[in-house]
Amino acid sequence: xxxxxNKAEEPEDKHEHTESTENIEKxxxxxxxxxxxxxxxDNIIASAYELRASDIHIDPEDKEIRVRFRxxxxxxxxxxxxxxxxxxxxxxxxxxxxxxxxxxAAAQDGRFxxxxxxxxxxxxxRVSIAPTYFGENCVMRLLAGASAELSLESLGYSKFNLERxxxxxxxxxxxxxxxxxxxxxxxxxLESFAQCFAQR
Numbered sequence: 168x169x170x171x172x173n174k175a176e177e178p179e180d181k182h183e184h185t186e187s188t189e190n191i192e193k194x195x196x197x198x199x200x201x202x203x204x205x206x207x208x209d210n211i212i213a214s215a216y217e218l219r220a221s222d223i224h225i226d227p228e229d230k231e232i233r234v235r236f237r238x239x240x241x242x243x244x245x246x247x248x249x250x251x252x253x254x255x256x257x258x259x260x261x262x263x264x265x266x267x268x269x270x271x272a273a274a275q276d277g278r279f280x281x282x283x284x285x286x287x288x289x290x291x292x293r294v295s296i297a298p299t300y301f302g303e304n305c306v307m308r309l310l311a312g313a314s315a316e317l318s319l320e321s322l323g324y325s326k327f328n329l330e331r332x333x334x335x336x337x338x339x340x341x342x343x344x345x346x347x348x349x350x351x352x353x354x355x356x357l358e359s360f361a362q363c364f365a366q367r
Contacts, residue, residue, distance in 0.1 A: 186285065187214035191246060199251040207252070208259045209281070212307070214245070216283050216290060221309060225260075227253050227302040257296065257303050264294040272298055 190210045194202050211234060215223045220236035227233075232253050234246040248256075261268045264277030274297040280289050291310040296303050 185214055185217040187211075187217055195248065199249055202252065204252060204255040204259050208256060208263075209284070211246070212281060212290075212292065212309070213283050213285075215307075216286070216309060223305075223307040223309070225256065225305040225307075227299065227304060229301060232256070253302055257305060260294060260305055260307070261296065263292075266294070266296065271303060274298070 187210045191207065191214065194207055194210070211223060211225075215236050218236060218238060220238050221240075222237035222242075224235040224237070224242065225232060226235065227250065229250075231250050232248040233244060234248060235242045236245050237243075258268050261275070261277075263279040263281070264275075265279070266275045266277045274295070276293075276295050278291060278293045280291050282289050293308040293310060295306045295308075
């Protein structure tokens with residue numbers, strides 16, 4: 168029996184059809200036994216990175232797994248996966264994070280580093296796994312990555328508004344820090360302020 172992916176309907180600007188999304192769709196056209204969980208997990212992380220998500224939530228439900236990305240501080244439903252893959256997905260993430268694969272009744276925290284295919288860089292991922300009524304859920308926080316390279320121009324600010332930003336007298340220098348669901352506009356604004364400060 169095949170398991171076709173269900174893509175939650177979300178605003179187009181937050182859910183571009185990326186290469187990683189296509190890879191997930193292709194993988195889930197086969198049976199659960201034919202799916203490579205290693206590649207599936209890699210593609211979920213890559214898709215989140217490409218969409219500038221700060222967090223990935225893998226939430227088991229009664230008959231399915233709901234995968235959600237936090238983008239600009241808001242959780243969006245991205246994928247519905249077959250429940251049969253739940254144990255293997257959680258086990259794969261535990262192995263990457265050097266966590267106990269035989270522990271299912273207690274929360275575990277870890278982290279790992281992963282290469283994003285096609286982007287030529289590694290990102291750090293912080294992992295939190297906890298037991299729930301329908302099985303263990305997982306939250307992965309992407310540290311740094313695409314959201315840390317934003318500019319106001321890339322977010323569509325007009326020339327007029329860009330000029331107003333550049334005229335601000337009190338500027339802030341943004342150091343490297345963990346981005347926990349911060350809005351892209353805020354991050355890009357602070358980075359723009361820091362650049363202006365450095366030029367004065």
